[in-house]
Amino acid sequence: MKVLVIGSVYPRFQEDAEVPWLRTSIAHLKKAGVEIQVLAPAYKGLKSHDIDGTHVNRFRYAPASWEILTHEEGAPSKMASKPWLQLLAIPYIINGFFQCIRICRKWRPDVIHAHWPFPHAYIALGAAKLFKIPLVLNFHGAELLLIRKKKWVKPLLKFAIGQAQAIFANSSFTAGKIKALRNVNVEWSPYGTTLEDNKDESGVILSETKDPVTIVPHPVNGKFKILFVGRHIERKGICYLIEAAKHLPRDKFEIRIVGVGDLTEQLKQQAAAVNDGAEIIFTGKLSPEDLANEYKTANVFTLPAIVDHKGDTEGLGVVLIEAMELGLPIVASNVGGIPDVVVDGESGILVPEKDPVALADAFKRLEADPTLIQKLLAGARKRIEECFTWDGIIERQIEVYKRLQQ
Template sequence: MRVCFVVSTFPRFTGDPEVPWLLETVRRLRAKGIDVEIFASSYEGMEPHLLEGIPVHRFRYFFRRWEYLTHNEGATNKVQRSSLYKLLALPYILLGALSMVRFCRGRKFDVFQAHWPFPHALFAWIGARRHGARLSLRFYGAELVLAEKLPFVRSFIRAFMKRADTVDAISTYTASRARQIYQRKVAVIPYGSHLEISVEAGAPRERSSKRREILFVGRLVERKGVEYLVRAMPLVRASGVEAHLTVAGNGHWEKEIREAIEEKGVGDLVTMAGRVSDEEKASLYKKCDVYVHPAIVDPRGDTEMLGVVLIEAMAYAKPLIASDVGGIPDVVKDGETGLLVPEKDPEKLAEAIVRVLTDPTLAEKLGKAGCEFLQDYFSWDRIADSLIAEFRGEDRPADAEGCDDDPGR
């Protein structure tokens, strides 16, 4: 079977921090005999290339120096922030469609899958029509947020949801938002972690001090809610718990986070580590005592649609604390694989952090249960098998039956 992934963003090189889980998805499918090629946008003039033997066709849509609508941050977020990005969207759509027509010559695919269906469903539909192939849509959520603000985006998505042979989403929450646009079956097929996890990853570490380590990893954007975690740190200190927070990542919201650190006087309790390599990130996961993800629903209505960093922390058998928003409850089962707290609530965050850090039995229980849940629901074999069954129009394997509903069922 030959499948074409139609995407906005795809890693430019091995180790690229952009959507590494998408590259891992392709690796896993190819290992199971599925021949996958990528149709993606260019970035600053980047030409078609091979990545680990995977053909990546890059379509050009503007002058080299201005080709940055995608990568480094979601295109839908950029479009909502700046008129310049809105201007880039039109040539992106027109030239993407024309490039797909040319791309289809001399190639044959059985399935075209549009990731982030606005506007990529159009490109995938053109390919599917020309090849008599199946059309599949895969929702990550950003395009659904945009659809709530722009009626023409909503109409676009509805039209292609009607035409698609299959539709899936990465979380229960994302699937429910897609069904609000057009009522049809939307399978829930998550992604997993691309990190190589060693067998020692979840082993207890030796402590050289009483200080406990709190970790956050992710792009520093408003919807991550990191400033609320910073504001919880004085409350953690006031409880008598000696704890330190490491924030790993970068982004345009860093200024606001640093202002919160200064406002609360917790510069000695918080380290801003910046963007870290996979090796450094693995070390941070291994050393931390609790992973905290204080996501919020931002003023644009955007939030965490799943949370790959939560999945990564699970692999290290770390207890999780996260906000009860978006797709996070697919990962964090309150009281089972972690603790859920209300968004934008430093007091509740602090209470949960203190509870986990002062109760080793609870921390171990949550970490172990999370690791077991990861090995079941977020295993790459299960994810790849579910996608392959979808591509073939088959019922998914028995171990994926929960994909259409609550994964914690």
Template sequence: MRILHVVTAFPRAPGDIIAPWLIELLRRQRAAGLEVEVFAPAYRGGGNNEFEGIPVHRFRYFPGRWEDLTHDQGTVDRVGHSIRYKLMAPFYVLAGMRAAWRLARRRAFDIVHVHWPVPHALFGWAARRGSGGRTRLVTLWYGIELRWVKSRLPWLKQFLKWALRASDEVVAISSYTGREIAELVHVPVRVIPYGLGFAESLPNRATAPSRATDGTFLILYVGNLIPRKGVRYLIDALHRLPATIAAQLLILGEGTDRAKLEAQVRELGLDGRVTMPGRVPEPDLHRAFHNAKVLVLPSIVDQRGDTEGLGVVLLEALSVAIAKALERVATDPAFAARLAETGSRRVRERFGWGAIIAAWQECYAAALRKRPRV
């Protein structure tokens, strides 16, 4: 079975850290006997055509000097902050549809697996058309695209409904996202989560490298530095921790909020307690997970699905709540150990790659059993 994964961004060279959970999915699908290929946009005129033996088909959509709508930063955030990127978006969509159609005419794909269906469901639809209906369309919904349309682009609601109905199989990464889809249109929805990019290859707790023994309480954040991730509240929470807790914060990632966060660190006098090295190679990421006492992901979403416009009282309460939670983990070792053990067990039971790959194989098989559509 040959699968074409349609993505917004993909590693441009070895060591380029982009969506490690997606990379792990592709690796494990290959190990299970599936043929996987990737369809992705070019970046400033270039990008690789192969990654770890996986063919990568990149399409051009703008002159190379300005061809940076994707990669290094979320496309949604770029479009929201620049008129240039708004103007670039139609070229991206049209060029992607044309390239997907042409690729599907040349290559016989059984499944086109679309990540981020807004707007990439159009690419999948074009590929299915190019194949003469032989290729089946599977769309994977992450949730943020649904909330983005609801809060900022309500005129695209009909596009969401079309994309869902046009799919041979609809998949959500969580039951919550599945319920959001059900509110839009009545279609069967599978729930298939991601596993961790390296969870099952890491040593277990008994054999993991020992953590820092100097009394430092290391707090870790990994992700994009953009408003909806709420990193500013984590920094504020660090400032609120009692002086008796020797806490350090390690922030791994890049994004539009970096300069603001660095300024916040300076204003709060946390220069010696916050480290922001940006993106790091996978071995360094492994080491950070081993050494950290706690991982904090303080993402925020308001009732509209947006990240701005929250009341000041709520924002202050969020910072205080994070600080209180961190204080308990830092001062109650038994509680922290129970959290770690429960979390580890839940991850292995609910997010093991064996079950995830089996679920995708069943999804693809079900799509192929459907009547061909053009």
């Protein structure tokens, strides 16, 4: 079976950390015997190339110095700060459309799998119709949230959904928004972990084998360490985590905030004003080795996400799955796709969004009750095995591909 995967972003070189979940999913599809090619836009004139033995077809859409619409930051955010980039959307779609036809005429894939259907459904549709290739549209949430700001996107997405032979959504939250547009069958297709398939020296299993995943809780060495990892943007809700520090005893708790973003300086100023309460440490961007050490020495992982002023929120929160596998209990907000991962009281603790007191209370519960941590980690193991192993995700995906060819 041959599948053409279309997306706005794909790693540009071997060490590139862009869309690790997509790269990992393609690796597992190939492991299952599926032939894959990728169609993605160029970045600053980048030519077609191979990554992990997969051919990545790059389509040009502007002079090299202008080809910055994708990669390193979401296109909507880039266009908000650089409105002139919107002018590139038309050549982006047109050039991608013709490149897709060229690939399909020569390679003849059995399925076209287009991620982020706005605008990639329209890049795929010509070839899908011309060569009668089944089209799968894979939604990740952001394209649906655009509807709130750009009303004209709604009919375009509604039409595209009606042209597809299968629809994938990364979470039940995203699936609900698709169904609100058009009443179609939606397949839940989440991400698995992008961690290495091995066991580290502390005994944490990062396994994609059929053996049960063993998750070992972390000992408390000194203060109870609360870890956040992610971009410093509004929808991550970091400001509410900083507010929660005021309600946590300084001699017992420490908050560690990993990453960078547009709000980093603003958040540091907010943290500096917290004179009493848990110590707050900003680590900046870390090397893979230093990041791994943060996970190993933490005691709880938190994602205090919110629905931001644009209506954007977490589509799934794959970082939560990885933190679970690394032996950390989870405290997260009850928004977006997070409840697909965190079942409250079973695989983690959910709190209302924008509620610093509820966050602090959840951390205090975990610090005071090692038995609760053990219970949540056992529930996390069960949740991962049932829903978030790549073997299971890819098996369900291939079943859909096969059904479309019947």
